[in-house]
Amino acid sequence: MKEKFYICVVNQLNYDVIITGARCAGASLAILLGKLGYKVLLLDRSQFPSNTTSTHIVGEIDIYKELGVFEQLQESGAPSLHRMRIDLDGTFFESDIIVTQRALGLRRTEFDYILLQKAASFSNVTVKQNHKVNKVLKDNEGKTIGVEVKSKNSVSKQYGTIIVGADGRNSTIASQVHSPYIYESEMMRAGIYGYFKDVNPLTHPCVEWYFNQGDIIFCTPTNDDLHTILVMPHPDHYRNMKQNVKATLLNSIMKNKNLRLRLENASLIDGVKGIGPLKMFIRHSFGSGWALVGDAGAWVHPVSGTGMDDAVLSAKELSIAIDLYFKGIKSWEDALHDYQTKRDQIINIQINRALSTLQRADQPLSAEKQAWLKLICTFPSIVxxxxxxxxDVLDFLHFKNQDDLKMLVSLEKRKIIHEMRRNHP
Incomplete structure (x- = not known):
C-alpha cells in the first residue's frame, strides 16, 4: 500500500475575501467583488463543469445582466419558458407567467460553469478547483483569518480579511465557526429527480407543476433536449422510496395519465438524484471575520423552485455589505446585520410559500372535489x-398575498395595454 505524502504550503498572499464554494452563490459573489476591484480567492472541492443536487429554475433577469452572464444563460440551450401549466389531479390550468418575463430550466452543469468562467475572467479573482477546505484558521482572539486547504498533492494555508462560506447545506465553514440556527422547520418531504430524453414536448414549453395524488411533480425542458422531472412524494409514499428510489420516481410519474403519455418513448439518463426528508433552516450569517451565503446560510425546500435565484440575490446583498465595510462606511457588525436582514427577507418569503404549498399537498383532493373541479372546467361560461x-374568489379564499397579486395584475394590465397599442396604433 502506497503511503501518501503532502507538501505543506503557507500562502504569503493575503486576500481581501476567500470564498469556499464556487457554485451559484460563491461564484456570483466572486464576480460582484471582482468588479469592485477586491482580491478574491474562490475555492471549490469539485472540478467544473459538474453536477449537484438542485432545483433547475432561473427566473430572475436583472441580476444576471449585472453579473454579465445573461446572454450566456439565454444561449445555453435551455428554452425560455413563458407559460405556467398546473395539473391539479388531471385538471389543467395554464397561462402566461406574470412574475417574470421568462424562466429557464437550466442544469447546474451549465449554470454553475457559466458563473465560474465569468468569475475567473477577472485578474483579481483566483479560482482553484479540486481544493477542499479542511479547517478554519483563527487568531489568538478567535477571529477567523483563513482556511486550511487540501488539494491533490498539498495542504496549504490561505489567509484573508473575510472568509465566506458558500459551501452548501452541509457547510464546513458554518460548522467550524459554530453558526447557530435562527430557524428550523419540521422534516420536509424528500425530493428525487432525473433527466429524460425523447419526452414528447408541449406545443409551447411551460414550467409544469403537477399535484398528483398527494405527490408534487415539477417538469421542465432543459438544455441538451432533455426534460428534468422532480418528484416530491407524499410522506406516506416515502417508505417505498427508501426501498427503490428509481421505482418511486417512475411510479409517481406513471400515475399521472397526462404526463405518462408524454413519456411513452422517453428514457431516463444519468440515474436518479435527490434528497431525503430534511429540515429547512436559517443560520446566523456572520461573525468575527466570517460570513455565510447561499445554502450554507439558509436552505429552503426545493418546492419553492427559487433556490438558485435566491442564492444569487443573497450574494448581491453580501457584496454590498462587504463593500461598505471595506470602504469604512459601515462597521462589520452594522454592514453584515443589514445583509442578514435583507437575506432573511428573501428567504422567509420562500419558506412561508414552501410550507403553505406542502401543507396543501399533504391533503390531496377527494374524488368529490376533483369532480367539482372538472365540472367547473367543463363549462366555458363558469370559467x-x-x-x-x-x-372576489381570492378574497373568499383568504389569499394572504393580495397586495403582491394586485401589483402583478397591474403590471400585466399595463403589458396588455402596451401590446394593444403597439398592434393597433
Missing part, C-alpha cells in the same frame, strides 16, 4: 365567471 370575479 369566464371565475375569471370575471377573480378578486
Amino acid at each position: 369566464y365567471d371565475l375569471g370575471n370575479k377573480g378578486s
Whole structure:
C-alpha cells in the first residue's frame, strides 16, 4: 500500500475575501467583488463543469445582466419558458407567467460553469478547483483569518480579511465557526429527480407543476433536449422510496395519465438524484471575520423552485455589505446585520410559500372535489365567471398575498395595454 505524502504550503498572499464554494452563490459573489476591484480567492472541492443536487429554475433577469452572464444563460440551450401549466389531479390550468418575463430550466452543469468562467475572467479573482477546505484558521482572539486547504498533492494555508462560506447545506465553514440556527422547520418531504430524453414536448414549453395524488411533480425542458422531472412524494409514499428510489420516481410519474403519455418513448439518463426528508433552516450569517451565503446560510425546500435565484440575490446583498465595510462606511457588525436582514427577507418569503404549498399537498383532493373541479372546467361560461370575479374568489379564499397579486395584475394590465397599442396604433 502506497503511503501518501503532502507538501505543506503557507500562502504569503493575503486576500481581501476567500470564498469556499464556487457554485451559484460563491461564484456570483466572486464576480460582484471582482468588479469592485477586491482580491478574491474562490475555492471549490469539485472540478467544473459538474453536477449537484438542485432545483433547475432561473427566473430572475436583472441580476444576471449585472453579473454579465445573461446572454450566456439565454444561449445555453435551455428554452425560455413563458407559460405556467398546473395539473391539479388531471385538471389543467395554464397561462402566461406574470412574475417574470421568462424562466429557464437550466442544469447546474451549465449554470454553475457559466458563473465560474465569468468569475475567473477577472485578474483579481483566483479560482482553484479540486481544493477542499479542511479547517478554519483563527487568531489568538478567535477571529477567523483563513482556511486550511487540501488539494491533490498539498495542504496549504490561505489567509484573508473575510472568509465566506458558500459551501452548501452541509457547510464546513458554518460548522467550524459554530453558526447557530435562527430557524428550523419540521422534516420536509424528500425530493428525487432525473433527466429524460425523447419526452414528447408541449406545443409551447411551460414550467409544469403537477399535484398528483398527494405527490408534487415539477417538469421542465432543459438544455441538451432533455426534460428534468422532480418528484416530491407524499410522506406516506416515502417508505417505498427508501426501498427503490428509481421505482418511486417512475411510479409517481406513471400515475399521472397526462404526463405518462408524454413519456411513452422517453428514457431516463444519468440515474436518479435527490434528497431525503430534511429540515429547512436559517443560520446566523456572520461573525468575527466570517460570513455565510447561499445554502450554507439558509436552505429552503426545493418546492419553492427559487433556490438558485435566491442564492444569487443573497450574494448581491453580501457584496454590498462587504463593500461598505471595506470602504469604512459601515462597521462589520452594522454592514453584515443589514445583509442578514435583507437575506432573511428573501428567504422567509420562500419558506412561508414552501410550507403553505406542502401543507396543501399533504391533503390531496377527494374524488368529490376533483369532480367539482372538472365540472367547473367543463363549462366555458363558469370559467369566464371565475375569471370575471377573480378578486372576489381570492378574497373568499383568504389569499394572504393580495397586495403582491394586485401589483402583478397591474403590471400585466399595463403589458396588455402596451401590446394593444403597439398592434393597433
